[in-house]
Amino acid sequence: MPATIMPKNEPVSARRRRLSKLSPYLWILPALAVYGVFKLYPLVSGLQMSLLRWDGIEEPRYIGLRNFEKILSDPMTGAVLMNNVHYAVGTVLGKIVLSLFLAILLHQALKGRTFYRTSLFMPVVMSFVVVGVLWSWLFNPQFGLINSLLRGLGLGVLVQDWLGDAAVALNSLILVDIWKWYGFHMVIFLAGLQSIPDELYEAARIDGASVWQQFLHVTLPMLQPVMIVNVTISVMGAFNVFDIPFIMTAGGPANATNVMALHIYIRGFKFYRFGFSAALSYVLLVIVTLVAAIQLKLMTSGDNTD
Amino acid sequence: MSAARFSGQESRQQGIHWRHVLVSLFNHAILILFTIIIVYPVLWMILASFKTPGELISNIWGLPAEPALQNYADAWEKARLGRALLNSGIVSIGAVLVVVCLSSIAGYAFAKFSFRFSGIILLVFVFTMQAPVPIIPFYVLFVRLKLTDSYLGLILAIASGAIPLSIFIFQAFFRSIPNELREAAKIDGCSEFTAFLRVVMPISGPAVATVSILTFVGAWNEYFLPLLLIRSDELRPLTLTIQVFFLQFGRAEWNVIFATLSIASIPMIVIYVLLQRWFIRGLTSGSIKG
Numbered sequence: 001m002p003a004t005i006m007p008k009n010e011p012v013s014a015r016r017r018r019l020s021k022l023s024p025y026l027w028i029l030p031a032l033a034v035y036g037v038f039k040l041y042p043l044v045s046g047l048q049m050s051l052l053r054w055d056g057i058e059e060p061r062y063i064g065l066r067n068f069e070k071i072l073s074d075p076m077t078g079a080v081l082m083n084n085v086h087y088a089v090g091t092v093l094g095k096i097v098l099s100l101f102l103a104i105l106l107h108q109a110l111k112g113r114t115f116y117r118t119s120l121f122m123p124v125v126m127s128f129v130v131v132g133v134l135w136s137w138l139f140n141p142q143f144g145l146i147n148s149l150l151r152g153l154g155l156g157v158l159v160q161d162w163l164g165d166a167a168v169a170l171n172s173l174i175l176v177d178i179w180k181w182y183g184f185h186m187v188i189f190l191a192g193l194q195s196i197p198d199e200l201y202e203a204a205r206i207d208g209a210s211v212w213q214q215f216l217h218v219t220l221p222m223l224q225p226v227m228i229v230n231v232t233i234s235v236m237g238a239f240n241v242f243d244i245p246f247i248m249t250a251g252g253p254a255n256a257t258n259v260m261a262l263h264i265y266i267r268g269f270k271f272y273r274f275g276f277s278a279a280l281s282y283v284l285l286v287i288v289t290l291v292a293a294i295q296l297k298l299m300t301s302g303d304n305t306d
Numbered sequence: 307m308s309a310a311r312f313s314g315q316e317s318r319q320q321g322i323h324w325r326h327v328l329v330s331l332f333n334h335a336i337l338i339l340f341t342i343i344i345v346y347p348v349l350w351m352i353l354a355s356f357k358t359p360g361e362l363i364s365n366i367w368g369l370p371a372e373p374a375l376q377n378y379a380d381a382w383e384k385a386r387l388g389r390a391l392l393n394s395g396i397v398s399i400g401a402v403l404v405v406v407c408l409s410s411i412a413g414y415a416f417a418k419f420s421f422r423f424s425g426i427i428l429l430v431f432v433f434t435m436q437a438p439v440p441i442i443p444f445y446v447l448f449v450r451l452k453l454t455d456s457y458l459g460l461i462l463a464i465a466s467g468a469i470p471l472s473i474f475i476f477q478a479f480f481r482s483i484p485n486e487l488r489e490a491a492k493i494d495g496c497s498e499f500t501a502f503l504r505v506v507m508p509i510s511g512p513a514v515a516t517v518s519i520l521t522f523v524g525a526w527n528e529y530f531l532p533l534l535l536i537r538s539d540e541l542r543p544l545t546l547t548i549q550v551f552f553l554q555f556g557r558a559e560w561n562v563i564f565a566t567l568s569i570a571s572i573p574m575i576v577i578y579v580l581l582q583r584w585f586i587r588g589l590t591s592g593s594i595k596g
Contacts, residue, residue: 186345
């Protein structure tokens with residue numbers, strides 16, 4: 001017997017039964033309404049806007065797919081997208097390698113685990129505005145901490161104009177992004193490591209597996225679920241990144257740090273090309289969806305489900 | 307013979323012991339290095355907020371000669387941080403209230419009732435919650451509803467982003483609550499909803515805490531939505547206030563900037579350190595199950 005909503009032994013009128021069938025929908029209605037209006041509706045209504053030439057003030061004009069044609073033929077689109085790809089490769093590699101390494105160390109360390117975990121996770125609760133403004137100064141070529149440290153260590157050759165040099169700026173932003181999140185990813189890897197049963201390592205040792213072999217054949221496969229989570233979060237973050245480049249470099253110098261989300265914002269709210277900006281949003285949406293799908297496919301394909 | 311074997315075993319054990327100590331030392335050295343990389347810039351920021359402009363340039367690494375408290379007075383007045391703190395507080399608490407109320411009720415329905423489209427609705431959440439919202443239709447919607455430049459608009463914008471994950475958190479929690487509890491309450495004459503309010507919610511502290519922390523930290527640190535939706539100075543939250551102040555005075559008054567950054571982040575960091583277990587659990591929920 002499925003659990004009924006009505007108490008037993010009560011004569012159930014048809015009306016009440018109908019109501020009880022509807023009532024679950026009443027429970028989810030408020031949440032669904034807010035989500036539907038403010039998230040789903042813009043996701044759909046923007047499609048129509050992407051077919052318009054519109055500055056937000058004058059009467060919009062229907063121009064079919066011209067915005068999309070312009071996006072595809074604009075060399076800026078490719079350049080901006082490549083910045084996202086560069087950003088994704090840099091942040092994902094940096095975050096995953098560093099946080100996995102630290103998680104393994106922390107998993108072995110018995111003393112001070114809470115201290116390390118709390119300290120390394122701290123930037124997660126800080127706003128990107130605080131982090132971005134702070135690092136703008138740390139990167140200051142003359143008086144910033146980074147260059148001052150490098151000079152002090154006798155590494156003067158590494159001194160850079162971190163945010164002003166078009167060849168370096170994007171990598172500097174990648175460093176800041178890694179700085180803010182490596183503690184977060186480490187905590188997730190740590191939870192994954194703690195869920196691996198010791199017996200697996202014992203069995204591997206009995207079979208004569210070296211530490212490195214244990215890592216490759218026990219740790220990594222067992223970490224696959226948390227690995228997927230960590231990589232997905234980082235990849236998504238890299239393709240949607242806005243705050244760091246907007247605050248620290250405004251996309252400059254010479255568009256070296258211009259990324260899709262920033263490009264969309266600037267086209268929309270600096271140049272008032274609403275239709276074009278809406279169309280760009282859908283290009284980003286398609287790319288993000290494709291990247292997520294490909295990445296999930298790649299990460300689960302080697303899966304030998306037994 | 308047996309003595310020799312004994313000592314050999316002992317030295318082998320000692321070797322293992324020393325190797326263990328060395329590995330442990332190496333582990334701690336690396337962990338401490340990466341902890342310093344995180345913590346030092348934040349400590350430095352707080353230190354810098356007490357320096358004079360001259361000291362920021364001439365005395366990069368040292369302590370300030372005497373704490374320049376004037377920086378904080380300037381930050382409070384010039385950047386109008388009092389008002390900004392109030393705005394951030396109103397919006398963050400408002401968002402927490404909206405998200406906890408709406409998603410606990412919905413999460414309960416998904417956990418305890420079976421109804422026709424529940425699977426499809428949850429799938430829609432899964433597939434759209436990560437999708438970047440096109441900002442133009444989003445902005446136009448808020449303009450048409452006259453919700454730009456208002457607390458309510460900003461609260462709803464933030465809440466709409468937080469609702470799906472919060473529903474999943476509540477759903478998972480409510481599933482773990484035995485059905486006998488609500489059955490008993492209903493036998494006592496409670497309606498389904500009063501049973502939820504009076505019996506289930508009071509024991510749902512962990513889920514409420516998780517969702518509240520997740521939403522509060524997100525709302526407090528949210529920058530993009532106020533940038534898009536807030537126009538007037540009076541309604542700017544902290545993040546936007548700092549950014550505007552940084553653009554206006556950034557080149558000249560870094561000492562005051564560091565005071566604004568410290569005011570903006572120290573309260574959150576202190577609360578975080580005090581409640582770190584809750585914060586880490588809350589902010590990683592959705593990434594780590596359970």
